[in-house]
Amino acid sequence: MINIVGLAVGIAAFLLIIQYVAFELSYDDFHENADNIYRVRNDRIYADSHDKSAGCPPVLGPTLKREFPEVLETARLLGTKNMNNIATYTGDSDKVTTLNQEKIYYTEASFLKIFSFPMLSRASESALEQPFTVVISELSARKYFGETDPIGKVITIANGYGSQACKVTGVFKNIPENSHIKFEFLISYKTLTNLHPRAANYWGWNMFNTYILLAKNTNPKALEAKFPALIEKYKNYGQDYKRAYFLQPLQDIHLHSNLRYEPEVNGDAKTVYFLSITAVVILILAWINYINLSTTHSMMRAKEVGVRKVLGSHRT
Numbered sequence: 001m002i003n004i005v006g007l008a009v010g011i012a013a014f015l016l017i018i019q020y021v022a023f024e025l026s027y028d029d030f031h032e033n034a035d036n037i038y039r040v041r042n043d044r045i046y047a048d049s050h051d052k053s054a055g056c057p058p059v060l061g062p063t064l065k066r067e068f069p070e071v072l073e074t075a076r077l078l079g080t081k082n083m084n085n086i087a088t089y090t091g092d093s094d095k096v097t098t099l100n101q102e103k104i105y106y107t108e109a110s111f112l113k114i115f116s117f118p119m120l121s122r123a124s125e126s127a128l129e130q131p132f133t134v135v136i137s138e139l140s141a142r143k144y145f146g147e148t149d150p151i152g153k154v155i156t157i158a159n160g161y162g163s164q165a166c167k168v169t170g171v172f173k174n175i176p177e178n179s180h181i182k183f184e185f186l187i188s189y190k191t192l193t194n195l196h197p198r199a200a201n202y203w204g205w206n207m208f209n210t211y212i213l214l215a216k217n218t219n220p221k222a223l224e225a226k227f228p229a230l231i232e233k234y235k236n237y238g239q240d241y242k243r244a245y246f247l248q249p250l251q252d253i254h255l256h257s258n259l260r261y262e263p264e265v266n267g268d269a270k271t272v273y274f275l276s277i278t279a280v281v282i283l284i285l286a287w288i289n290y291i292n293l294s295t296t297h298s299m300m301r302a303k304e305v306g307v308r309k310v311l312g313s314h315r316t
Helices: 002-025 060-067 138-145 189-195 220-224 227-233 250-256 269-310
Strands: 037-046 050-053 071-079 086-090 096-100 104-107 119-121 133-137 154-159 162-172 185-188 209-214 241-249
Touching: 002 250, 002 269, 037 060, 037 250, 060 071, 060 209, 060 227, 086 138, 096 138, 104 189, 133 138, 133 154, 138 162, 162 185, 162 189, 185 189, 220 241, 227 241, 241 250, 250 269
Parallel strands: 104 185, 133 162
Antiparallel strands: 037 050, 037 209, 037 241, 071 104, 071 209, 086 096, 086 154, 119 162, 133 185, 154 162
């Protein structure tokens, strides 16, 4: 019993750790274009410090698409977790639902083209085309609208950018846990530019996550090599710092990125690799322990059998 239980506990620990490791390594691999999606890293290099940020100027995305043919699509994403968000829905029966809503982002319709977040209703390509429109998660739809179809309903979001009465134009399935971005509301980017025109073409305001979809077989390092000329062309630097842009592969973000303006708290590759080694060591120790105990037990059993045979015992 001790031998079997020891082996079972070792295998169980190994399987649990490997399951966690596999989950951490699976982040963002469910997107159809995962191998060609990148996020732009924005570095500002000062004389005494080096600032690395996931936040970029809002005009950067459209500029990359215009300047480089290998960039097929770009999408800007602005989070609101640094402010209070109040969402209100007044139903047909004058019942008012008001909640402190988290995980709200402003983004473009192209965001739903680049990523493969499944929609439950309406075409994803047009859901965020118009100003003052919003797509919401399946969970949020139940919280605010119950079993009623939310499409066409108006929900008011009030935050630091102003009050926005947005029409629901789509519902998406709840975001998988292995996504480095988790959201419940996506408000159309044109809503933001209506409230703050600088969000359209400003070279400051370094808070926008910028994602790009590259054409297949594009060399991201070759594209990065063109960025210094772009920075010089638009004078996107200051007197006291230099600027540099880099491309982060989508599937590397969760384990290999720890920048300012990350959408979520990321994991750590070193921890995952250490746990992988630990799992293998546990399995090997359990295996060696099982063999040692079995060998010892068999030697004792062989001596016992020998004594019984000398005394004339039969097999029964």
